[in-house]
Amino acid sequence: MRIELQKRARVSTLFSVLSPLLALALTLLFGAIMFWLLGKNPVSALYSFFIEPLLEVWSLHELAIKAAPLILIAVGLSVCYRSNNWNIGAEGQFTIGAITGSILPVLYPAWHSPMILPLMLILGMLGGALYAGIPALLKTRFNTNEILTSLMLVYIAQLYLDWLVRGPWRDPQGNNFPITKTFQIEAVVPEILSSSGRAHWAFIFAIVAAVALWFMMRFMLKGFEVSVLGQSERAGRFAGFSARRMVWFSMLLSGALAGLAGISEVSGSIGHLQPIISPGYGFTAIIVAFLGRLNPLGIIASGLVLALTYLGGEAAQLSIGISDKVSRVFQGLLLFFVLSCDTLIHYRIRLIFSGMKTGEVKG
């Protein structure tokens, strides 16, 4: 038996919608098999992984907290990937954004002014954007592969943060823990509905960013430019668009959003800097971007789904004693299935059994 692809005459709208759902279903199926192999009851494991976290209000707040950085980073990445710029160093831009955004509260802990938070957010975005500007500069100036450079910069950013919080920025009153002083109250991103849970404004930023970028991609010439250059640089040049400027635009945009995610996370969820500030948001956001089919509105939904895998991992660890590493396996599987199912959008898949009999499987 072998598999043959046949190009569809036109893109299947049906499968554009179904593909992420199919991928989710397959991931759950494989997840069930994995739990069964680990000796757990698949049904109850999946329940505590994916349903339980949705049943309580405080938990929904946690979901929003986890989804916010994922969505913020992923909508930026979607613009990058649509324009064929492969920024995979969002984790580093997140980290640098967190650092530059924290300059004010760490160095001026006694400054109490309503100006401090907006300045922090701007500094965070600037930091993230500048850090993403390094691979952009190297790509446009030296033709260096942005995949490798942006990734190498992740390691460097993390080591830099580690040095800061163990060295110059360490809180002298912190019992030798590698953390900075806790941010003053004016430097903390406020909660949205403090009566019911911790969710803060980062989630609002994420929704605003997603809607704004959706509008750009859908209705504005800039979005058209992104799509054209992503599909064919040559056609883009014919249209008078500059691939070089697009490298800068997409990298700086995604870097700024990752930086905003970084400072919002540190300021809103953690309250100080520490060596580890992210459970891999920058990498998980890659999955979020693809699961959302690189569409900013789709990314809002997929960001919530991936946030759920984080929460579910924590929940399942407590309730049924499964390691939280399971959530990373889930995330990896999900990306695989998303990529496989996307084939159905452009191709019919035929299974050819030996003997020339042709059986059409899906659509």
Place this chain on the structure above:
Amino acid sequence: MTLSEGPAAVPLLSVRGLTKLFGSFAACNAIDLDIAPGEIRALLGENGAGKSTLVKMLFGVLQPSAGEMLWEGSPVTIGSPGEARRLGIGMVFQHFSLFEALTVAENIALSLDPKISLARISDEAASLSKAYGLPLDPKAHVADLSVGERQRIEIVRALLQNPKLIILDEPTSVLTPQEADRLFETLFKLKAEGRSVLYISHRLEEVRRICDRATVLRHGKVTGACDPKHETPASLARMMVGSDVAEVHRDAGTALGDIRIEVRNLSVPARTPFAVSLKNIAMNVRAGEVLAIAGVAGNGQGELFDVLSGEYPVAEDEAIRIRGKAVGRTGINGRRLLGAGFVPEERHGHAAVSAMALSDNLLLARSQSDRKAFLSGGAFSVIRFDAIRSATRRICEAMDVRKSGEDPQAGSLSGGNLQKFIVGRELDRQPSVLVVNQPTWGVDAGAASRIRQALIDLAKSGSAVVVISQDLDEIFEVATNIAVISEGRLSEPHPAGTLTLERIGLLMGGVHESHSVPEAAHAH
């Protein structure tokens, strides 16, 4: 060598009811074909008639959906090119199946028995190429070779397997007339040895000249068989197209106006290792003139288009003037705003994005030149989809673009229809300057004649038109003046009536005339 010398009663290759379906589309529909030993058989047909699909099945690259093949009278299935070669079928592909990064010998080795050493292959290739008058250096890298030399590799590669049948797919479309003559001599030599040749072409003159019999395909079906020597080009064309093709009309002696495109001392270094550098190009194109630039593929046509269009501006601003304004450093949209329009050679991924709708592809070329009509919202540049769609409709009607649905993906259109849209997209603006590279490459006869007529009409209405083309028939059909590009050098233009095919052939082959001082070009 002695091949089967019996009477032609047993054909070398017989094809019965051969059919190839792509989905529900029949590229080949119940084709019958007999090839006798020692004959040169022509396979005629338009682009998209199914010629390439048929020969790919004969060579085992594609598998037929139905039908049978008989080789020397016994039924065979040809499952792969390897099996075809073992039977004695050799193939010279239209778009060469060569590897640029490898040497000539390595390229040949890839289709031979792996036990034969590279050294032996080099020797045999060298002696064979000498015997057939096809000089080749086995150690050269393909990337460094001209198109004609590349075709020689393909032919030598096919001959090394001592085939009984050689299939050539559109072999002369990339050759100068002189190179084509040399190829025909080789083919006659093969025929004299008792080998058969299946010769695929849409060039009627040469089919009449060298082929013993012709089989005509249309829409995947055999529509006729004849002795081409007893036919006229017009009668062959009617068999191919199914109806008379509108002839292209040109009024003689339209008065020429002011200079619209002026190129002086334009030299551009090669951008990539595989590109051609442009050397001291000079030309003037006046309102009402069609300047046709002939040349063999890969002699700088693409590079010339790139600098004329402004996709790759040049350092010297004065080197190019459009309507009197120096634009060397101006980008493509700046030149469009001066009233220029451009049609690149490659439809997919250059002139159009295949996966985008036609209306998007309209915006692609005209987002700045028609900014007021297609965009709103000031700095936000919000796209006015309704305006673009109605313009798309207008263009499709004007150029008779056949499509499925209101606004389909560019990639779903046939080559001819997409090209009509791409040309129509520029004509719709009534450009005062139009530069077109290979306007009818891979386009059916009906669309080709419509496009050529449109180019002539545009010039007649007072625009300056540059047509870069490899198709000499086309050049003579549309040109007011003809220049030839060879190795990045452009010859002086000659009035179309004063040039013979032979003279152009010599210029295409790189016989340069001494380049006079640029000022002298004003004389034309």
Place this chain on the structure above:
Amino acid sequence: MFEAILLTVITASTPLVLAALGELVTERSGVLNLGVEGMMIMGAVCAFVAAQLTGSPYAGILAGILGGGIFSLLFGFLTLTLVANQVATGLALTILGLGLSGQIGEAFVGQPGIKLQPIVFPLLSDIPFFGRVLFSQDLIFYLSVALVIGIHWFLFKSRTGLKLRAIGDSHSSAHALGINVIRTRYLAVMFGGACAGLAGAQLSLVYTPQWVENMSAGRGWIALALVVFASWRPWRILAGGYLFGAVGIGQLHAQILAQNLGIVIPSQFLSALPYAATIVVLIIISHNRRTTLINTPASLGKPFVPDR
């Protein structure tokens, strides 16, 4: 002292050389697999677990090769059969590999590992200096050197290697000549996976014989950079691998040296050196677009769907 440093450099360089060699073969066939990091970490965990369960490091080596090779099939299926985007699929392979290896290895965290012992060549190892450095190493080191020679011969002397290069140059031409593009690419991807798996085995059996999550620490990515650095030539992989390895070891010694001299250089800065060095090397290499264009396999990363 110098000999000892050289020995550590060799140990640090071998996994880079191995993973890069495998990726070189994959890329020569026209496939860009960015999942080296994921295949490497899968190899590391499979090797460690198998060695712990059987008590034999050689079973570990085998498991590492199989682990990396089988894991790469996932990539092959998606990109070759389903023509998914190679860049995205490579990232997916890395993400899944890091997660899956963490899950598999969880029970083994903190266990003392079994170190692969050197194989000492009796006479050769007595040669002063070179004997100890080159002829009393472990099996994986010998394999890495043999692979450099073997892959060079395969690519440039054998007919199958010629076919592989031809596919990497133009898959449509190769298909028209009847070369089986998909099958060859599957084999090339699997070979790349097996090499990355072997590199991972070296990490968990030789370099630091234990299981630590994410222990590949970006080496897979550095190996990818190494392929570009070597402009797709096996011998240059060897040279480049040792250069990168030397930077990694050099920073360790620099830390000790600085400490002894009383100079304070933050350890994080030195740890960042290999990553920074990779970026610098990439800049130098890709700076010359001409040579990059000539050396890069022309169909690298492009999807291939044969028409039938």
